[in-house]
Amino acid sequence: MTRAEADTFKARAGAALADHHLKTAIDRTTRTARQKREAAVAGWPGFSRARDLGARIKDHVIENLDHYLIEFERNARASGAIVHYASSAGDACQIVVRICRDAKARTVTRSKSMLGEEIGLPHALDEAGLGRVETDLAEHIVQLAHDRPSHIIWPALHRTREDIAALFREHHHTPQNSDDIPAMVASARRQLRGGFLAADVGISGANFLIADSGAVCTVTNEGNAELTTTIPRVHIVTAGIEKLVPSLPHAFALLRLLVRSATGADITQYTTFHCGPKRAGDLDGPEAFHIVLVDNGRARMLGQGLAEMLRCLRCGACMNHCVVYNEIGGHAYGGVYPGPMGAVLTPVLDGLETSRDLVHACTLNGRCQEVCPVDIPLPAMLRGWREKSWAQGLEPVTQRSFIGLWAFVVTRPRLYRLGAGLAIKTLRLFARDGWIRALPLASGWTSTRDFPKPARRTFMAQYQAQKRNRGL
Amino acid sequence: MRKVGLFVTCLADLFRPRTAFAAAALLERAGCDVEVPRLQTCCGQPAYNSGDTQNARRIARRVISAFETFDYVVAPSGSCAGTIKLHYPDLFADDPAWRTRAENLAARTCEIVSFLADVCSYSPRDVALAASATYHDTCSGLRELKIERQPRALLSSVKGLRLIPLPDVQSCCGFGGTFCVKYPSISNAIVDEKATNIESTKADLLLGGDLGCLMNMAGKLRRRGSAIRAFHVAEILAGMGDGPAIGEEP
Numbered sequence: 001m002t003r004a005e006a007d008t009f010k011a012r013a014g015a016a017l018a019d020h021h022l023k024t025a026i027d028r029t030t031r032t033a034r035q036k037r038e039a040a041v042a043g044w045p046g047f048s049r050a051r052d053l054g055a056r057i058k059d060h061v062i063e064n065l066d067h068y069l070i071e072f073e074r075n076a077r078a079s080g081a082i083v084h085y086a087s088s089a090g091d092a093c094q095i096v097v098r099i100c101r102d103a104k105a106r107t108v109t110r111s112k113s114m115l116g117e118e119i120g121l122p123h124a125l126d127e128a129g130l131g132r133v134e135t136d137l138a139e140h141i142v143q144l145a146h147d148r149p150s151h152i153i154w155p156a157l158h159r160t161r162e163d164i165a166a167l168f169r170e171h172h173h174t175p176q177n178s179d180d181i182p183a184m185v186a187s188a189r190r191q192l193r194g195g196f197l198a199a200d201v202g203i204s205g206a207n208f209l210i211a212d213s214g215a216v217c218t219v220t221n222e223g224n225a226e227l228t229t230t231i232p233r234v235h236i237v238t239a240g241i242e243k244l245v246p247s248l249p250h251a252f253a254l255l256r257l258l259v260r261s262a263t264g265a266d267i268t269q270y271t272t273f274h275c276g277p278k279r280a281g282d283l284d285g286p287e288a289f290h291i292v293l294v295d296n297g298r299a300r301m302l303g304q305g306l307a308e309m310l311r312c313l314r315c316g317a318c319m320n321h322c323v324v325y326n327e328i329g330g331h332a333y334g335g336v337y338p339g340p341m342g343a344v345l346t347p348v349l350d351g352l353e354t355s356r357d358l359v360h361a362c363t364l365n366g367r368c369q370e371v372c373p374v375d376i377p378l379p380a381m382l383r384g385w386r387e388k389s390w391a392q393g394l395e396p397v398t399q400r401s402f403i404g405l406w407a408f409v410v411t412r413p414r415l416y417r418l419g420a421g422l423a424i425k426t427l428r429l430f431a432r433d434g435w436i437r438a439l440p441l442a443s444g445w446t447s448t449r450d451f452p453k454p455a456r457r458t459f460m461a462q463y464q465a466q467k468r469n470r471g472l
Numbered sequence: 473m474r475k476v477g478l479f480v481t482c483l484a485d486l487f488r489p490r491t492a493f494a495a496a497a498l499l500e501r502a503g504c505d506v507e508v509p510r511l512q513t514c515c516g517q518p519a520y521n522s523g524d525t526q527n528a529r530r531i532a533r534r535v536i537s538a539f540e541t542f543d544y545v546v547a548p549s550g551s552c553a554g555t556i557k558l559h560y561p562d563l564f565a566d567d568p569a570w571r572t573r574a575e576n577l578a579a580r581t582c583e584i585v586s587f588l589a590d591v592c593s594y595s596p597r598d599v600a601l602a603a604s605a606t607y608h609d610t611c612s613g614l615r616e617l618k619i620e621r622q623p624r625a626l627l628s629s630v631k632g633l634r635l636i637p638l639p640d641v642q643s644c645c646g647f648g649g650t651f652c653v654k655y656p657s658i659s660n661a662i663v664d665e666k667a668t669n670i671e672s673t674k675a676d677l678l679l680g681g682d683l684g685c686l687m688n689m690a691g692k693l694r695r696r697g698s699a700i701r702a703f704h705v706a707e708i709l710a711g712m713g714d715g716p717a718i719g720e721e722p
Contacts, residue, residue, distance in 0.1 A: 363648025424487075459493070
């Protein structure tokens with residue numbers, strides 16, 4: 001296999017399907033996530049109304065993005081923050097690296113941020129020679145293993161705790177004595193503590209940007225964002241522009257939906273609001289507070305029929321409930337964002353040409369939209385990408401000709417009847433005991449499943465014959 | 473009397489005529505005047521879901537023309553009924569005349585079991601089947617048409633039939649129309665998990681409302697050597713549960 005072939009979606013998915021260890025790791029996490037989310041939603045009678053409200057808040061902001069950007073920038077500046085705009089991933093990384101260099105930083109801590117992954121910030125920091133310490137436990141695991149995140153909430157979901165125990169023993173200064181979870185967490189804590197204290201710059205993402213105060217909200221369960229943002233001299237926030245909300249109550253309305261959909265908890269262990277740098281008399285906090293607002297294709301999505309995708313809270317519920325994600329995991333998708341939301345976003349970020357498989361590798365069963373806390377029509381959006389792919393001629397010739405030929409036949413009922421009769425007669429030749437075990441051109445099905453033998457005559461033929469017999 | 477056009481569906485036409493005969497019988501028992509328009513073929517879903525909007529529109533226009541004179545269009549499939557009901561109007565978003573016709577048809581299009589329960593208030597009488605069965609909610613019916621209560625309610629009137637809940641019932645079976653052809657190995661992994669769940673019920677029968685999904689699950693069960701037999705729910709409700717199951721065609 002050439003390298004290009006190995007790096008196709010199908011090849012990656014095939015490798016993932018053959019990896020039973022991966023399947024164990026996926027199931028352990030997503031099964032619990034589904035159960036906890038279900039319990040959280042069942043225990044919240046107002047969920048459906050809250051979901052509608054959440055979608056309306058996001059839509060309102062997206063429709064008035066310019067207004068809220070200006071308001072946020074004004075209030076953030078008034079609080080002492082320095083606001084930067086980045087139109088692309090490259091611009092955003094350059095801005096962050098420049099701030100780090102201006103601060104004469106040697107090491108930076110980073111708390112988990114999908115936007116950071118999206119813009120390739122870990123790589124950009126490494127390239128710039130900055131010592132990067134990932135402080136989210138799962139991101140720490142990913143960094144130790146020179147790996148990539150495979151889930152937006154649990155980046156190391158693809159690794160079992162047995163893998164992680166081995167990884168810690170190999171890389172930690174003073175690894176755990178026993179492989180129980182508290183001992184492993186303590187080992188990570190010992191390992192990371194020095195990094196937290198030594199960092200010159202802390203980089204976080206944002207779950208919400210609150211326009212009427214200029215504050216930034218982060219949610220974590222480990223408290224690492226707080227240590228990342230309060231100890232270093234400089235705090236940099238990188239955030240997508242769709243994270244804006246008008247005011248604090250709006251952030252809370254969305255927070256309720258986000259946390260329950262992600263982990264099933266009522267609220268995260270840490271929900272922190274950052275507003276400006278350290279003030280006179282403050283005991284801690286950064287001396288400089290930078291906010292980098294990133295577009296990276298978002299404004300373009302408005303004109304591409306993808307505005308509703310900007311509602312996304314990054315909760316991960318769609319992938320936890322996706323039958324495809326649950327078989328192949330996150331890496332097979334090949335982009336930064338996996339699962340249904342990733343299949344919609346990756347063509348925006350990486351282009352449809354290289355990601356057309358993602359928009360097809362979906363059964364359109366609709367469960368992702370059903371569990372989405374802001375009702376994003378993910379299946380309709382994937383179908384929208386399929387239309388674009390067809391219109392742009394990206395679909396393989398075999399598929400185009402097959403659909404074309406089939407459409408030619410089904411729009412001609414007489415021809416269709418003739419073809420249907422011939423097709424079932426031919427298929428029956430392959431059947432033994434009612435089933436077809438091997439069928440040329442359909443080995444994708446028959447290599448793993450039997451195919452039922454068709455009836456002797458089509459329904460239409462039988463029905464017409466009955467009608468004739470009854471003299472109708 | 474309700475004049476119903478039966479939308480046979482291509483899978484019932486080719487692979488499982490019994491499903492369409494069952495649907496026609498049920499509609500007649502529910503007091504409908506049933507007709508099977510000869511000009512019908514397929515709802516066009518393979519083109520629509522492949523992104524070929526032009527052909528999807530071409531096929532949709534034919535279906536609309538063939539069925540718009542009926543009071544109702546009823547299909548033994550949540551997936552085909554969902555296509556006509558939810559997606560035809562979208563296909564003609566920029567074509568007001570056809571959009572109106574599509575919306576008119578959409579408003580009168582139903583899946584068979586929900587039509588019997590909700591429109592005809594029908595439930596089977598004197599239908600008996602001594603068997604245990606598990607029911608899988610096929611995704612288009614469940615999520616696009618909200619069919620969940622109706623098949624269970626109707627099946628509860630079948631004497632001697634015992635329904636066993638299917639674990640993880642809301643999970644897709646991995647069929648997905650063209651998906652199972654384009655990504656057969658992923659589809660297989662999904663249906664393998666589904667088959668494990670089905671087998672865990674130890675039911676005699678697997679029931680569902682869509683032949684594509686049923687053929688996928690039945691084909692997997694058969695390859696795994698399972699003895700669980702699959703029927704379209706309409707066949708059981710019509711009292712045809714003593715006939716050949718899917719894959720037992722003579």
